[in-house]
Amino acid sequence: MAHMMSFPSHTCLLIILFGFIGLTSFPVEAAIKKYQFDIQVKNVSRLCHAKPIVTVNGRFPGPTIYVREGDRVQINVTNHVKYNLSIHWHGLKQYRNGWADGPAYITQCPIQTGSSYTYDFNVTGQRGTLWWHAHILWLRATVYGAIVIMPKPGTPFPFPQPAREFEILLGEWWHKDVEEVEKQGNKMGLPPNMSDAHTINGKPGPLFPCSEKHTYAMEVEQGKTYLLRIINAALNDELFFAIAGHNMTVVEVDAVYTKPFNTEAILIAPGQTTNVLVKANKLASRYFMATRTFMDAPIPVDNKTATAIFQYKGIPNTVLPSLPSLPHLPAGNDTVFALSYNKKIRSLNSAQYPANVPLKVDRNLFLTIGLGKNSCPTCINGTRLVASLNNVTFVMPQTALLQAHYFNNKGVFRTDFPDRPSTTFNYTGAPLTANLGTSIGTRVSKVAFNSTVELVLQDTNLLSVESHPFHLHGYNFFVVGTGVGNFDPSKDPAKYNLVDPVERNTVGVPTGGWTAIRFRADNPGVWFFHCHLELHTGWGLKTAFVVEDGPGQDQSVLPPPKDLPAC
Ligand code: C2O
Numbered sequence: 308m309a310h311m312m313s314f315p316s317h318t319c320l321l322i323i324l325f326g327f328i329g330l331t332s333f334p335v336e337a338a339i340k341k342y343q344f345d346i347q348v349k350n351v352s353r354l355c356h357a358k359p360i361v362t363v364n365g366r367f368p369g370p371t372i373y374v375r376e377g378d379r380v381q382i383n384v385t386n387h388v389k390y391n392l393s394i395h396w397h398g399l400k401q402y403r404n405g406w407a408d409g410p411a412y413i414t415q416c417p418i419q420t421g422s423s424y425t426y427d428f429n430v431t432g433q434r435g436t437l438w439w440h441a442h443i444l445w446l447r448a449t450v451y452g453a454i455v456i457m458p459k460p461g462t463p464f465p466f467p468q469p470a471r472e473f474e475i476l477l478g479e480w481w482h483k484d485v486e487e488v489e490k491q492g493n494k495m496g497l498p499p500n501m502s503d504a505h506t507i508n509g510k511p512g513p514l515f516p517c518s519e520k521h522t523y524a525m526e527v528e529q530g531k532t533y534l535l536r537i538i539n540a541a542l543n544d545e546l547f548f549a550i551a552g553h554n555m556t557v558v559e560v561d562a563v564y565t566k567p568f569n570t571e572a573i574l575i576a577p578g579q580t581t582n583v584l585v586k587a588n589k590l591a592s593r594y595f596m597a598t599r600t601f602m603d604a605p606i607p608v609d610n611k612t613a614t615a616i617f618q619y620k621g622i623p624n625t626v627l628p629s630l631p632s633l634p635h636l637p638a639g640n641d642t643v644f645a646l647s648y649n650k651k652i653r654s655l656n657s658a659q660y661p662a663n664v665p666l667k668v669d670r671n672l673f674l675t676i677g678l679g680k681n682s683c684p685t686c687i688n689g690t691r692l693v694a695s696l697n698n699v700t701f702v703m704p705q706t707a708l709l710q711a712h713y714f715n716n717k718g719v720f721r722t723d724f725p726d727r728p729s730t731t732f733n734y735t736g737a738p739l740t741a742n743l744g745t746s747i748g749t750r751v752s753k754v755a756f757n758s759t760v761e762l763v764l765q766d767t768n769l770l771s772v773e774s775h776p777f778h779l780h781g782y783n784f785f786v787v788g789t790g791v792g793n794f795d796p797s798k799d800p801a802k803y804n805l806v807d808p809v810e811r812n813t814v815g816v817p818t819g820g821w822t823a824i825r826f827r828a829d830n831p832g833v834w835f836f837h838c839h840l841e842l843h844t845g846w847g848l849k850t851a852f853v854v855e856d857g858p859g860q861d862q863s864v865l866p867p868p869k870d871l872p873a874c
Pocket residue numbers: 395397410440442578778780835837839
């Protein structure tokens with residue numbers, strides 16, 4: 308299918324489109340969906356304080372993008388704030404079209420204050436819940452929203468049709484300006500202050516002061532089934548979510564259908580989405596929904612509980628939520644729940660939605676995740692916390708990697724990112740404080756077009772073990788294996804699930820454990836790969852894959868759009 312990025316006008320495009328019908332299989336119903344995103348400051352009051360925050364169109368959370376599979380989307384982003392920024396469409400594959408992906412300095416230079424850029428992309432072969440967020444600094448704390456991709460017309464969900472759908476965006480809230488908080492942490496070389504509240508659709512709920520008015524409620528009718536599209540937009544916290552008195556049926560994660568399973572609570576890492584069905588079949592009343600952090604490593608977190616209301620129609624707001632009033636969330640450090648919950652998530656793997664797991668691997672990568680301390684004379688302890696993959700702390704370039712790759716500009720990045728760590732050690736043994744010779748650099752891995760990659764992510768006890776949700780841009784991958792302790796290349800691959808492993812774009816590496824993923828590198832471009840804990844991304848827990856062009860006519864990176872921002 309031709310990519311029509313450079314056609315001059317809407318009218319002209321329509322004429323050309325109609326001209327092509329009959330010659331191509333371009334679906335008649337495919338539509339162009341246009342959105343205007345004005346990045347602007349808005350005063351928002353939460354927890355008894357008002358503060359200016361960066362928003363899209365003055366809304367918090369930002370507007371939902373509604374599209375259908377097959378649509379072309381054009382989102383004009385105009386930047387009216389003092390920060391240069393970019394927006395990422397998290398989970399959209401952007402085939403050959405990294406120009407629309409959005410991570411600042413990876414696929415584009417940020418949109419400067421006073422400038423605009425139109426993200427122009429096709430939604431192909433995907434349907435479900437994804438989301439968008441700012442992809443620079445910590446601005447995504449307030450600049451985020453849902454993306455809902457409906458299946459093609461006439462294609463039903465592979466589960467009972469819900470009466471209605473709701474988007475549930477989980478987030479974090481700071482009393483202070485988030486950029487000030489981040490700057491302060493960087494100056495000290497320490498983690499910035501943790502958030503002051505969690506939020507559900509931007510609202511913390513009545514367990515927080517001055518928050519009765521800032522409580523989200525969703526209205527349901529007795530006997531009906533609802534689809535909740537749950538998104539973890541928090542910066543640094545993996546979250547549990549549950550509804551008092553009501554079980555949920557998980558049917559989709561990261562815009563991929565799963566085998567349905569019932570659960571009392573879900574676990575969702577930053578970057579991930581989870582669709583659940585909920586049946587309103589209990590005593591008509593008001594019930595709390597709640598979200599709270601999961602953290603099973605000795606690391607302090609914001610463990611405050613945000614709540615919202617699951618409200619049966621006809622029940623007035625004055626009715627107190629039914630007992631037991633708070634839903635039963637697993638304990639904050641419940642590793643057993645986390646491991647068994649994640650194990651239940653499997654691809655639907657039906658004839659219509661098969662799991663095309665690569666069975667043969669062309670390239671094996673083994674990446675260790677490490678935290679460390681570098682010397683920093685001006686920092687509070689004389690050291691700065693850093694993070695690394697295979698002992699490489701990634702340094703952001705001054706210009707965008709995708710442009711450098713496309714125009715073959717030398718000197719911006721190196722393609723010698725190590726396929727494995729230089730030394731092997733007992734990764735998850737006793738805590739190690741040694742800095743294993745961490746080097747810094749803008750180093751990426753070059754991957755041949757259409758080759759299959761297996762990537763094992765190994766957590767280490769360098770400073771501390773911790774769970775890390777890793778996100779790959781431009782692709783979904785299959786999570787073929789996971790375990791606690793050190794990955795054993797002689798035994799663990801035999802236990803892989805190559806039949807119906809979950810397919811997703813963000814996966815947690817368990818605390819002190821490992822996760823193996825596979826994907827086919829069929830999308831040429833430069834694709835960011837990073838921990839979705841903003842804290843760790845900032846410390847350098849990231850790299851990128853340069854996927855080479857293929858030999859075919861439609862297997863190379865598209866030309867950049869005319870309005871691509873310059874650095
Ligand atoms: Cu949701 Cu690179 O991010």
